[in-house]
Amino acid sequence: MKDSDKILATLKHVSLALEKRQILQDISITLEAGKVLTIIGPNGAGKSTLLRILLGLQKPDAGEVTRKPGLRIGYVPQSISIESTLPLTVARFVALGGKGNVKEVLAELRIAHLAKSAIQSISGGEFQRVLLARAIMRKPDLLVLDEPAQGVDVMGQGELYDRISTLRQRYGFGVIMVSHDLHLVMEKTDQVICLNQHICCHGVPDDVSRHPEYKRLFGDMPDSGLAVYTHNHDHAHDLQGNVVHSKDCDHG
Numbered sequence: 486m487k488d489s490d491k492i493l494a495t496l497k498h499v500s501l502a503l504e505k506r507q508i509l510q511d512i513s514i515t516l517e518a519g520k521v522l523t524i525i526g527p528n529g530a531g532k533s534t535l536l537r538i539l540l541g542l543q544k545p546d547a548g549e550v551t552r553k554p555g556l557r558i559g560y561v562p563q564s565i566s567i568e569s570t571l572p573l574t575v576a577r578f579v580a581l582g583g584k585g586n587v588k589e590v591l592a593e594l595r596i597a598h599l600a601k602s603a604i605q606s607i608s609g610g611e612f613q614r615v616l617l618a619r620a621i622m623r624k625p626d627l628l629v630l631d632e633p634a635q636g637v638d639v640m641g642q643g644e645l646y647d648r649i650s651t652l653r654q655r656y657g658f659g660v661i662m663v664s665h666d667l668h669l670v671m672e673k674t675d676q677v678i679c680l681n682q683h684i685c686c687h688g689v690p691d692d693v694s695r696h697p698e699y700k701r702l703f704g705d706m707p708d709s710g711l712a713v714y715t716h717n718h719d720h721a722h723d724l725q726g727n728v729v730h731s732k733d734c735d736h737g
């Protein structure tokens with residue numbers, strides 16, 4: 486495969502202001518098949534907005550977004566709410582994602598036992614796996630994940646990132662994910678972008694975690710060279726990533 490064939494999507498000098506407030510400024514990124522790019526940044530940094538621009542759900546004011554013709558994208562939004570009275574099993578919900586084999590995909594994500602459960606009855610951590618399964622059903626070239634491990638306990642987070650990594654190796658898709666857990670995704674990501682409206686720093690995870698801008702934003706933990714922080718969300722998103730309602734949740 487030629488190097489240029491590996492490029493799935495690019496953003497070039499993308500900027501966006503909403504309600505007269507600059508949300509993103511001069512963002513350029515390149516996404517490649519088989520590679521994982523992690524976006525890390527504080528609340529309100531524009532991470533989800535950046536994903537929405539990449540997905541074509543939000544138009545930038547300036548700059549250029551290019552997607553490989555025919556590119557199939559699997560999207561796991563930040564969080565979604567599902568109508569509590571909707572009669573929908575996990576298997577049915579996953580099947581809505583695409584034409585893949587539901588049984589196989591559920592087994593791959595270790596949630597085969599949930600196939601017949603009502604989607605509203607499963608735990609937050611299980612739901613994240615279901616969202617991932619749904620995204621995989623499209624046989625994506627590019628997987629777009631907005632905080633895939635939220636609501637998942639610490640053990641489960643490591644396992645989830647391992648699974649994403651295994652799936653990436655198996656299917657060869659590119660991955661762009663927003664994560665607040667650089668310490669957890671370190672080994673599974675090729676590139677990190679530290680975002681706070683503009684790209685503060687970028688590079689391989691080790692370099693970014695030692696970068697002064699990263700330390701300024703997330704603090705410095707001398708033992709590991711890594712930072713852990715907590716943040717709050719005041720909103721949830723629908724399947725297109727639109728903000729749908731207000732809620733409070735804490736996760737780190």
Ligand SMILES: Nc1ncnc2c1ncn2[C@@H]1O[C@H](COP(=O)(O)OP(=O)(O)OP(=O)(O)O)[C@@H](O)[C@H]1O
Binds near residue numbers: 508529531533534
């Ligand atoms: N439709 C909109 N209209 C006006 N402002 C918006 C809109 N959507 C997002 N914003 C603002 O843009 C900024 C970036 O939001 P975004 O959701 O991209 O941040 P984020 O980095 O994903 O944050 P978090 O870590 O809290 O999820 C926020 O200040 C948000 O309030």
